[in-house]
Structure formats: C-alpha cells, structure tokens
Amino acid sequence: MERVVLVTGASGGVGLALCRRLLGEDGRIHLCLACRNAQKAEATRDLVLQEYPAAQVSTVEVDLGNLASVLRAAQELRCRRLLHMLTTAEGVMTQTDRLNGDGLQEVFTTNLFGHFILIRQLESLLCGNEKPSRLIWTSSSNARESAFSLSDYQHAKGQESYSSSKYATDLTSVVLNRKFNKQGLYSSVVCPGLVMSNMTFKILPVFLWVLLMPIMFLIRFFAKTYTLTPYNGAEAHVWLFKQKPEYLDPLVKYHSCTSGLGKNFVEPRKLDVDEETAEKFYQKLLELEGQTLEKYGDLLD
Numbered sequence: 043m044e045r046v047v048l049v050t051g052a053s054g055g056v057g058l059a060l061c062r063r064l065l066g067e068d069g070r071i072h073l074c075l076a077c078r079n080a081q082k083a084e085a086t087r088d089l090v091l092q093e094y095p096a097a098q099v100s101t102v103e104v105d106l107g108n109l110a111s112v113l114r115a116a117q118e119l120r121c122r123r124l125l126h127m128l129t130t131a132e133g134v135m136t137q138t139d140r141l142n143g144d145g146l147q148e149v150f151t152t153n154l155f156g157h158f159i160l161i162r163q164l165e166s167l168l169c170g171n172e173k174p175s176r177l178i179w180t181s182s183s184n185a186r187e188s189a190f191s192l193s194d195y196q197h198a199k200g201q202e203s204y205s206s207s208k209y210a211t212d213l214t215s216v217v218l219n220r221k222f223n224k225q226g227l228y229s230s231v232v233c234p235g236l237v238m239s240n241m242t243f244k245i246l247p248v249f250l251w252v253l254l255m256p257i258m259f260l261i262r263f264f265a266k267t268y269t270l271t272p273y274n275g276a277e278a279h280v281w282l283f284k285q286k287p288e289y290l291d292p293l294v295k296y297h298s299c300t301s302g303l304g305k306n307f308v309e310p311r312k313l314d315v316d317e318e319t320a321e322k323f324y325q326k327l328l329e330l331e332g333q334t335l336e337k338y339g340d341l342l343d
C-alpha cells in the first residue's frame with residue numbers, strides 16, 4: 043500500500059526541501075502538499091513534478107492560523123481516507139504577535155494549535171492502522187521553558203511568542219506519544235538548525251545574509267546547527283522518515299546538523315520538558331479544542 047505523507051508549509055523553505063527529499067528517498071509515496079494558498083500549492087506541485095514526473099502529488103488548502111480552514115481541510119482529508127505521516131514545516135516568527143479571527147494568538151495558533159486540531163480531526167486516519175503512523179513536528183532550538191507559562195500558554199502577555207509556541211510544541215509531542223502510541227501513532231520533534239529561508243529573511247535582509255555567508259560557513263566548523271540550506275535543514279525529518287517510529291525516544295529532539303565540510307547528520311538531544319506540565323498543558327489544549335468544535339459545529343461530519 044502506498045504511504046500517504048502530508049507536509050504543511052510545503053510551499054517554501056524546509057517544507058519544500060523536505061517534499062523533494064522524501065520523493066528522492068521513496069518515489070512510491072503519495073505526497074500531499076498542504077499550503078494556505080491554492081495557487082502556491084499548484085505552483086509547488088508543478089515544481090515537484092518537474093523533478094519527479096512520476097510522483098503522486100496532491101494538494102490541500104489550509105491556513106493553519108484559521109481554525110475554520112483547518113476543519114475544512116480535515117474534512118477533505120478524511121474523505122480521501124488515507125494518511126500515514128504528517129509533518130509540520132510551517133511557522134511564523136514575529137515581534138508583534140496579535141489576535142487572529144478566532145480570538146486566539148496568531149503565533150500559537152499557526153505554530154501549534156492549528157496542527158493540534160488537524161491531528162485530532164484526522165485521528166481516525168492516523169490511528170489503528172496496520173503499520174504505525176507518525177507525526178513530525180518542526181520545533182526549534184529556540185523552544186525555551188522560560189518563555190512558556192501554563193497560565194498564559196498562548197503567550198498573550200510576553201515578547202517571546204515564537205519560543206513559547208515551540209516549547210508548547212515539544213510538550214504536546216510528549217503527551218501525544220503517551221496518549222496515542224498504543225493506537226499506533228508516534229510523534230517526534232525536530233530542529234532544522236539555522237536555515238536561510240523566508241523566515242530568516244525577515245530577521246535580516248537577504249543582502250546582509252549574503253554578506254554574512256562566508257562568516258557563517260566558518261562558524262559551521264564550530265556550530266554544527268548552522269545547516270544554512272533548507273535541504274540540510276530537512277535532514278532530521280528525512281532521517282526520521284526512515285526509522286521505525288516505535289524505536290524512537292519520545293523525550294528527544296532530533297537536530298539537523300551539518301559539519302564544517304558540509305556533511306549532514308542528525309543529533310538527538312534530550313528534551314527539556316517536565317511531564318507534569320506537559321499533561322496539564324494538554325488538558326488546556328483539549329479545553330480549547332472543545333470550545334473550537336462547539337463554535338464550528340457546522341464544519342464537523
């Protein structure tokens with residue numbers, strides 16, 4: 043049976059590189075590109091098919107920062123019936139987090155909660171299959187406990203919404219394993235390292251990054267997480283794709299690394315999470331999910 047792999051944030055950066063690399067690893071997979079914009083999704087599909095003309099590539103439109111859009115996408119995916127792997131590679135990092143149309147913090151929703159709802163809505167596809175299914179969350183080395191608080195888990199009050207959302211992602215993955223491993227669903231978190239992408243081009247302009255490039259290549263001899271290209275950044279995702287999920291440690295983050303001479307490898311590092319906090323946070327996610335489903339009852343089957 044073909045494996046169906048859904049990649050969010052597939053239109054650029056690490057997500058697009060991952061799509062290409064997965065097809066290079068296994069041309070028999072069915073790749074589903076999840077993008078927030080239908081035109082971009084089609085353009086990405088064309089790009090991928092140029093490189094792998096025989097590949098099976100479909101698209102689904104989903105804005106992960108908009109819960110109605112997430113529920114509609116889940117409905118559509120449920121109709122397609124199969125899903126074996128979901129990997130997240132979308133993300134927003136901003137100095138000015140704000141409330142979205144659902145009244146939730148945008149960074150929290152896009153980076154974590156939209157995916158949480160999507161996964162819960164796709165549980166019937168992901169759980170109880172003959173072979174294990176897997177989730178791969180793109181987290182970050184920037185996930186910091188100090189940025190996260192249970193009482194303000196959407197990070198409405200602080201200035202570190204990105205770090206908070208990534209820490210929340212790590213917590214969620216730990217609990218998802220506890221709840222769903224018995225049903226054959228396994229979750230892992232990865233960090234792509236420092237990658238030149240639209241995200242980093244919002245921190246410094248492209249020309250500055252280009253000027254810094256020689257320095258960064260030198261730094262890479264000492265800092266292996268300077269992966270720099272989306273291709274290298276997707277190393278940990280691709281490595282995980284090839285592992286048996288039931289043998290992976292749920293309390294580890296898999297870091298994409300690149301050596302000074304440009305060789306890619308993966309480094310597992312222990313997650314800095316308190317399991318009790320993770321459980322409490324998960325209960326809060328369930329509460330928020332309940333409110334969301336109540337609000338959007340018309341979008342449920």
Ligand SMILES: NC(=O)C1=CN([C@@H]2O[C@H](COP(=O)(O)OP(=O)(O)OC[C@H]3O[C@@H](n4cnc5c(N)ncnc54)[C@H](OP(=O)(O)O)[C@@H]3O)[C@@H](O)[C@H]2O)C=CC1
Binds near residue numbers: 132235242
């Ligand atoms: N770059 C880096 O150095 C690092 C990145 N990461 C993480 O890696 C992941 C990928 O980042 P990277 O490739 O660098 O970033 P990019 O900005 O290049 O790519 C982000 C992708 O996410 C999509 N996206 C953004 N918002 C939404 C949304 N609301 N709904 C659906 N899709 C959305 C974008 O789509 P569109 O094309 O429509 O904008 C794009 O395809 C992120 O989770 C990021 O946090 C972690 C550590 C370091």
Ligand SMILES: CC(C)=CCC[C@@H](C)[C@H]1CC[C@H]2C3=C(CC[C@]12C)[C@@]1(C)CCC(=O)C[C@@H]1CC3
Binds near residue numbers: 181183235242246261
């Ligand atoms: C000489 C040189 C390399 C200058 C660049 C300095 C900084 C702009 C970068 C150094 C480490 C980078 C980094 C990120 C952004 C850019 C830097 C601060 C991230 C925060 C981007 C998003 C993440 O998820 C983690 C990254 C960690 C490293």
